[in-house]
């Protein structure tokens with residue numbers, strides 16, 4: 001997960017840039033109105049800090065540690081669930097790790113210290129005395145019994161002797177004394193070894209498993225192969241399956257069972273042990289292991305919501321952070337940005353949905369992290385369908401092997417309805433008035449049925465320069481079935497700076513009030529409105545029906 005660097009004033013930006021150079025991928029957040037030139041703008045320090053913390057993002061805040069402590073205080077309960085949090089002095093003269101001792105905050109503090117030429121203020125006793133955090137081994141190693149870590153370290157600090165069994169350069173580099181007769185044991189092994197009392201077991205992630213072919217039994221086969229060799233599942237660095245099997249569910253299930261990445265390719269593993277169809281190879285050093293084959297790519301089809309950042313799901317923000325490639329209609333990409341220099345932005349016209357979907361799948365199948373951006377919800381007249389359709393039509397196993405997710409957003413009708421009150425409070429339907437992809441006769445037919453059924457209607461794509469007359473004809477049809485005083489809600493640019501809400505009636509409604517950036521909500525016979533205290537009107541549709 002990439003770190004967030006929070007700054008409160010323009011004067012901190014140079015220090016933030018030095019940190020960013022040392023921590024590639026870190027994102028600089030600047031306070032709205034106070035900082036220009038940051039990657040992202042935020043409004044409200046405390047809320048932003050808490051949101052990042054809850055999303056498990058490592059936080060480096062260039063401010064007094066007290067501000068951070070007070071902001072996060074309500075959330076500090078579970079020690080294992082906290083991301084690294086550091087305070088850094090605005091001029092870079094002090095680096096103070098605050099939280100996340102079990103998640104590498106001291107390592108991060110040291111990296112920052114090197115970048116700023118400062119000794120970090122490390123206070124963890126084990127680190128100070130032994131240069132060692134047992135509960136946070138370096139990447140490439142996994143502690144099998146983390147719950148025993150704290151007591152073990154307390155015993156060591158109290159003077160207990162320790163015997164190290166197995167190879168671990170990072171243990172050797174610490175100030176821990178290896179006593180061949182030690183009472184406590186630190187064991188480094190790929191073996192499936194159950195820790196005993198007074199023992200910590202570290203598993204190097206140094207095993208590569210390759211399946212020669214994939215059948216439905218693959219999850220059992222990988223387990224059986226590991227059991228036959230008495231190897232720990234925690235030591236598996238990856239599972240390699242043939243390219244042709246990339247789209248087979250059993251391959252994905254086996255990788256999930258092992259808790260390791262899935263890779264695609266036909267590898268000939270040297271010095272492997274064979275338990276057909278599984279071959280197991282072991283690397284000497286897990287920290288320099290280069291994984292064979294092609295990495296599994298990810299494709300996230302996300303919805304930005306109507307526009308405002310606070311109406312965007314945190315999961316969507318995470319995907320935007322992690323994306324290597326971003327694909328979408330130019331104005332939506334602008335709404336989703338700004339992006340870092342290492343993120344490739346592929347803007348396009350709004351009309352080439354299928355091309356965009358295929359492009360996204362192609363990049364993800366090559367191992368990239370790709371995000372396809374829609375406004376509102378990606379499943380409402382937007383890109384998710386195009387991606388599904390393109391994938392459905394493909395028989396490329398690598399396309400089917402992509403880690404594909406669709407993340408929802410708040411759709412325009414929901415956002416507009418919430419601003420207006422609750423006009424969608426009872427049964428409603430959404431219709432697109434665009435006849436680009438469906439015949440106008442179908443639209444009229446659906447409108448007729450919806451109007452007759454007394455459904456509230458949310459009309460998307462109501463009008464454009466290329467489709468100037470359609471809305472007028474649709475309203476003419478609706479007026480045949482709905483009373484002139486039917487409540488109508490117009491939401492234009494909802495959630496964006498130019499937002500305008502209008503509550504009117506079917507009689508008053510004129511197509512000139514509507515454009516491409518408007519969603520039109522036509523009420524049912526029961527939709528009503530009343531004055532709101534703050535001025536204007538509330539509109540709502542009750543959930544009861546008169547004949548009930």
Ligand code: SAH
Nearest residue numbers: 376377380382411412461493494516518519
């Ligand atoms: N996926 C989008 C809809 C895309 S279709 C969603 O779920 O919202 C495009 C149409 O959506 C526009 O013509 C307009 O009718 C509506 N729309 C999208 N964003 C809007 C906004 N912020 N305010 C009002 N209408 C919007």
